[in-house]
Amino acid sequence: MNDPRPLGIFDSGIGGLTVLAELRRRFPGEHFIYLGDTARLPYGTKSPETVARYALAAGRFLLARQIKLLVVACNTASALALGALRAALPVPVVGVVEPGARAAAAATRGRVGVIGTESTIASSAYVRAVEAHCQGVRVLTRACPLFVPLAEEGWFDHPVTRQVADIYLTDLAAAGIDTLILGCTHYPLLRHAIAAAVGPDVTLIDSAAAVAEEVDGELSRGRLGGDGRGRLELLVTDAASRFARIASFILGDPLPAPLALVDL
Amino acid sequence: MNDPRPLGIFDSGIGGLTVLAELRRRFPGEHFIYLGDTARLPYGTKSPETVARYALAAGRFLLARQIKLLVVACNTASALALGALRAALPVPVVGVVEPGARAAAAATRGRVGVIGTESTIASSAYVRAVEAHCQGVRVLTRACPLFVPLAEEGWFDHPVTRQVADIYLTDLAAAGIDTLILGCTHYPLLRHAIAAAVGPDVTLIDSAAAVAEEVDGELSRGRLGGDGRGRLELLVTDAASRFARIASFILGDPLPAPLALVDL
Missing domain, CATH: 3.40.50.1860 (Rossmann fold)
Known part of the structure; x- marks a missing residue:
């Protein structure tokens, strides 16, 4: 197993960082790309159609970054858009x-x-x-x-x-x-x-722990384990200072990677 | 004064309905189009660039509906995007x-x-x-x-x-x-x-009361007063049931107009 492609983790914002933290503890040799759709959060008060549209845009963005697996670390998107994501993306998709x-x-x-x-x-x-x-x-x-x-x-x-x-x-x-x-x-x-x-x-x-189990299974099944060089990218769609503050609560201060702004 | 064009009122979501309620009391003969950008609310935790981008999209959408005046009934958008809106739109723009x-x-x-x-x-x-x-x-x-x-x-x-x-x-x-x-x-x-x-x-x-004063001044100054046929359109970018429930608190139950879903 030596697949250097990154794992994509997607959330509407910040909460998914609790899942990222668990995955990094469990798979320190993997390359993670976290995408927080902070420009459009929260998803939890929006309609199923809107959530599915946003989730597909995020999934496609990460696919273009060559991910080998997508973790939907957002309960709302997992509940409302997992089927659409699995149909649209040619990589394993793990929800919460x-x-x-x-x-x-x-x-x-x-x-x-x-x-x-x-x-x-x-x-x-x-x-x-x-x-x-x-x-x-x-x-x-x-x-x-x-x-x-x-x-x-x-x-x-x-x-x-x-x-x-x-x-x-x-x-x-x-x-x-x-x-x-x-x-x-x-x-x-x-x-x-x-x-x-x-x-x-x-x-x-x-x-988070249960998701890590499922990711472990997918990595084994697909022989997708990484190259041992742990890396992290933190991407957000809106760079409000609020995100950085709350991210520091979860991942530690200073943040283990800079926040990069991207546009979906 | 007999300008049948509508007044546009824009908010990130629901709060601007308190301004709409005041304006309807004050100008019962006007046609109001309220646009709540519920698919992307809240604006208040987002960066100035993102808020300006969203506000411009909303302003242009309402302009295409032939509004004669725009009320930005959102403090965040008023604070961060009023200059950009005034530069981009050929109608008076009133902030809060x-x-x-x-x-x-x-x-x-x-x-x-x-x-x-x-x-x-x-x-x-x-x-x-x-x-x-x-x-x-x-x-x-x-x-x-x-x-x-x-x-x-x-x-x-x-x-x-x-x-x-x-x-x-x-x-x-x-x-x-x-x-x-x-x-x-x-x-x-x-x-x-x-x-x-x-x-x-x-x-x-x-x-809200102060905004109504300013709208009154703009309508007089520009001879923009309406045709006396009060009408109301309620447009939202996401039709979550939550919006209808809270709108009923503010505008009364049943709502004085149906909620129509639009895409910016």
Whole structure:
């Protein structure tokens, strides 16, 4: 296995960096190109047609950069555009919904909660995916629109964030979920506030680890493993200083690569 | 005065509907075309270059619809792209920054606060505009990134909104501002929570009324008054159900016109 082509990782913005961080830990010898579509974020409040159009533009852009595999590190795009991306791109495409659902199905004792953006929850993609892996499971969902702005404000474990988490999650906790899928790549940043709201007996599923498993499988299956020279490119469609600040929370300060501005 | 051409009103999304509502009250015989660029909102976290590019596309789209005047009912676009719009469009262009600053300069006893999105505040457009109208005034600013998502969640006077308002506004209140510019068209929806945070002695400036004054002046000056047949078109670039829900808060339920999807 010695395929020097890069892995492409795509998100509407910043949240996917939590997946990038996990992939870099797991595959230090790979070349990663991260593309954050920051000029058009967020996707989570937009319609399925618009999300699919944006995701295809991003996928084609990365394909032109000779990627060997695409990770869609955005729950909304995974929920709404994975089929379109797989049909359009001649490389393996890994989303975050399927690996997260599989991990939840393996962990649950029967009651799974799913939280995400309005679009992700409205798509029911997680519900279908969990049910496909786990007969008789009960899946309860809740959209949490303020979690992304709270994460982007840097209020990871702030009293306001704890209060919002209590409001959003009270019904799921009362319904007795035993497993909770963090169905948005921003949400691991709020892990402590979310855990406090649902209590210590609920297993939190962060799809980053599950995605890394699936990427590992694809690299082995396709004999796509890299050349051992780890590299990183960080591309954004809008260079607002906000992105750099939040990226530093996730990847460390200073950033491991400069932010480059690109136009889709 | 009998010019049947429509007035164009443009916002990144939903907030500008507070300006539209005021203009319809004031000019019931005019034909309004409202364009919300919901596929690319929010503008407030994006760079000046990107905001100017989006605003020009929206302005040209409305010009092709034969508008006689453009209202930029978005503080971020007014702060960052008004010059570019005026240079590119052959009709009067009214922003929200200048009228709001003028109203604040008329109201203040010496200390003005300005709140808005990160991009609006970073642009310093309000500070320059207030200072130009009012010698020796002191202007203090604060970005309030969570106010737009809180308004869009419908938590207008919610305990969480009150707490966030206290956190954001404590420094402005302590600095003794006597006037506060609501420098984002979403913020009038949070008026009660904002007023509670700064106290009853602070005058809140909502630019909608000031914008209506300026539009009145432009219509008179250019003899552009309408034909008395009030009409309304609501155009959006993305038809997420979210927009319809929040639009109903502002314009009433059912909406006074259907939402039509357009592509810029």
